[in-house]
Amino acid sequence: MKTHYFFAFDLGATSGRSILATVGGGKITLKELTRFPNKIISVHGKCYWDIYAIFEALKDGLKVVAAEKIKLDAIGIDTWGVDFVYLGEDGSLLNLPRSYRDPYTNGIPEELFKVLPRKDLYELTGIQIMNFNSLFQLYAAKLENSPALEKAHDILFIPDALSYMLTGGKVCEYTIASTSQLLNPKTRRIEPELLDILGLNSNVFRPIIMPGETIGFLTEDIARECGVHKAPVIAVGGHDTASAVAAxxxxxxxxxxxxxxxxxxxxxxxxxxxxxxxxxxxxxxxxxxxxxxxxxxxxxxxxxxxxxxxxxxxxxxxxxxxxxxxxxxxxxxxxxxxxxxxxxxxxxxxxxxxxxxxxxxxxxxxxxxxxxxxxxxxxxxxxxxxxxxxxxxxxxxxxxxxxxxxxxxxxxxxxxxxxxxxxxxxxxxxxPAEATAIGNVMMQSKGIGMFxxxxxxxxxxxxxxxxxxxxxxxxxxxxxxxxxxxxxxxxx
Incomplete structure (x- = not known):
């Protein structure tokens, strides 16, 4: 049986790591390549994630793979839920993504409930009410008259944003979107009524794709910089808990x-x-x-x-x-x-x-x-x-x-x-203790046809x-x- 190699990027709200998985002989083994801190940046009372530093850490992991002269079969990324980035019409990031720990959502659910009652919101989304959910972050941004929100051509959740930076492919993966309180669990689509409340165009979120689908391949520039071949980036359970449960x-x-x-x-x-x-x-x-x-x-x-x-x-x-x-x-x-x-x-x-x-x-x-x-x-x-x-x-x-x-x-x-x-x-x-990384790798394996x-x-x-x-x-x-x-x- 052929041995396959997979790269799992597992990003948490306090730290992240890159993992090389070997799948063959009916078994999976993991090897941690890099580990790095993920810190919130506070500027003028607002909390952000340094997605550029995260992206550099992602590339550092790929460079370790290149140093070990391993040809990857696929790459997968999972992260915490709810947070996102705004992209401009030219595809550039309009600002650093806000952190779910930013207090700008304090009291926001109660403001939104004046427009859509709490029970009606639950019936639309089936998601427990937490003030940091993406829906409330976007409503807070609207009330702030956020220029990034106003100019946003696309909104990508964090794992989808990192995949975009690797491949240029824009997607909205199902499991990570489901954490947002924007997804209708019956239709498996972003709920139009909520977009209307936010004043957002229906195309601001890309069509939902499922774990196991290919997002794209590493760009020429990234492959050359990291010294790896143009491996496919597979949508895994982008939400880390979804990956963990898969395992x-x-x-x-x-x-x-x-x-x-x-x-x-x-x-x-x-x-x-x-x-x-x-x-x-x-x-x-x-x-x-x-x-x-x-x-x-x-x-x-x-x-x-x-x-x-x-x-x-x-x-x-x-x-x-x-x-x-x-x-x-x-x-x-x-x-x-x-x-x-x-x-x-x-x-x-x-x-x-x-x-x-x-x-x-x-x-x-x-x-x-x-x-x-x-x-x-x-x-x-x-x-x-x-x-x-x-x-x-x-x-x-x-x-x-x-x-x-x-x-x-x-x-x-x-x-x-x-x-x-x-x-x-x-x-x-x-x-397993390493459930998230294993689930990430298993969905990559399924994506290339192993399962x-x-x-x-x-x-x-x-x-x-x-x-x-x-x-x-x-x-x-x-x-x-x-x-x-x-x-x-x-x-x-």
Whole structure:
């Protein structure tokens, strides 16, 4: 079997990396080539991404490939969602893209709801309301009388903009467009009613293309500068979570997934969007997935609480490795106190330790005193919150959920994986940790004809990595404590 080489560019909101993937013999292997910081630039109170620096980092990765004398079969790019660039009529970038962390969208959803009620917007898009969604960024730009918006001939989301800079091809990839709150999940097209509200021409967004389609080939100039041949750039799951979910090593369809990291995303794959009163009230979202699927999911504050505690403890000179954190949690009894990880008080507190203690005191619980007790409180609370969201999912899912796949960096936390299995009373399968990069590469492979289906891709993922399986333990105890958790989060 021929060996194929793929270049995956995986760009996050704080850092990015380029990865070389080798696919052959029924397996995939990854090698990180470069890693770089991705910093927000603040100018006169406005926050931007330096897309030119990102583009240089992308080319640096290609230059490493050239130095290793490897001929690439394809290139794919995934990034975070919602952010975008404006292009002028001549194809030039009109300015640096604004960052979703820019406060210019504060209060903007409420302004837009005066024109289009919140419930009507959800019915049109199926996307949970978050003030940084592309729709609200564009409405904020309109209210600012943005000259870039006024002169925009094209609007490209970040992965599509980087592909354009490599190839000259302008596209609007399905999964990244779905994060914008501009896409109608039923038609899989940008919703004309929303463009009318924004005062935008219907052609400002290119027609939707699906993951696996070819965007174009490296331009002569880029190929020459980087020392590589004119490889095709394939549209992958441009939204990093879409790429991650593509790598879920499932052997059937009746599963839920948990993409676990700083933030956790729990959901299911469905063929049609779920737009019900329950999904609206529970604030679930319908985002695009590979093979035209819908990722019906909910965001959960994942390891954010723990990371902020670790940062705070580190400031006092106490540093814990990942293994030491797990040992800390396992060293104390569970179920001493619980928090709701998604409570507003944990969004960005001055002190996470103080915020957790205040929540416990407010709800009449034991207040954690030692670092070990804080860690165990977070782990128990996450395991129960995962159960809560999974039960909400099951109420709306068109099938019986039989197992939970945990992917991403959090899949390596064996203790939390076991606690989650105990909590949900369901089999948990953990891995791969590198789900986003693997999913990126799998869609490139499909794009050049190596695979015919998502099932074939997932079979290769299962054959390429070691998976850990966790089975429920102490179910009756966890059921009893879960009722306490529900009572506590309802008190807040």
């Amino acid at each position: 879920v090593p499932a052997d059937g369809e009746n599963f839920a997934y948990l993409s676990s990291g700083t933030w956790s995303l729990m959901g299911i794959e469905v063929k049609e969007p779920i737009l019900t009163q329950d999904s609206y009230e529970m604030n679930f979202t319908n985002e695009g997935g590979v093979d035209g699927s819908i990722r019906f999911l909910k965001n959960i504050a994942g390891m954010w609480l723990l990371e902020q505690c670790r940062k705070e403890w580190g400031g006092t000179g106490v540093h814990y490795s990942y293994n030491e954190i797990v040992e800390l949690s396992d060293s104390v009894a569970g179920f001493q106190s619980f928090v709701d990880p998604d409570d507003a008080s944990f969004a960005n507190p001055v002190s996470m330790v103080v915020a957790i203690a205040a929540f416990c005191e407010k709800t009449g619980q034991n207040v954690p005193k030692t670092h070990a007790e804080f860690v165990r409180c977070i782990f128990d609370s996450l395991a129960f919150k995962y159960r809560y969201v999974l039960e909400c999912l099951q109420k709306m899912a068109p099938f019986n959920i039989e197992k939970l796949h945990i992917i991403g960096g959090g899949s390596q936390n064996k203790l939390l994986n076991q606690l989650t299995a105990n909590s949900i009373n369901m089999q948990v399968v953990a891995g 015919d289906s998502l099932q074939e891709m997932r079979l290769m993922v299962r054959n390429s990595i070691d998976l850990d399986t966790f089975y429920p333990q102490d179910v009756h105890l966890w059921d009893s404590e879960y009722n306490k958790f529900l009572n506590i989060i309802q008190k807040k």
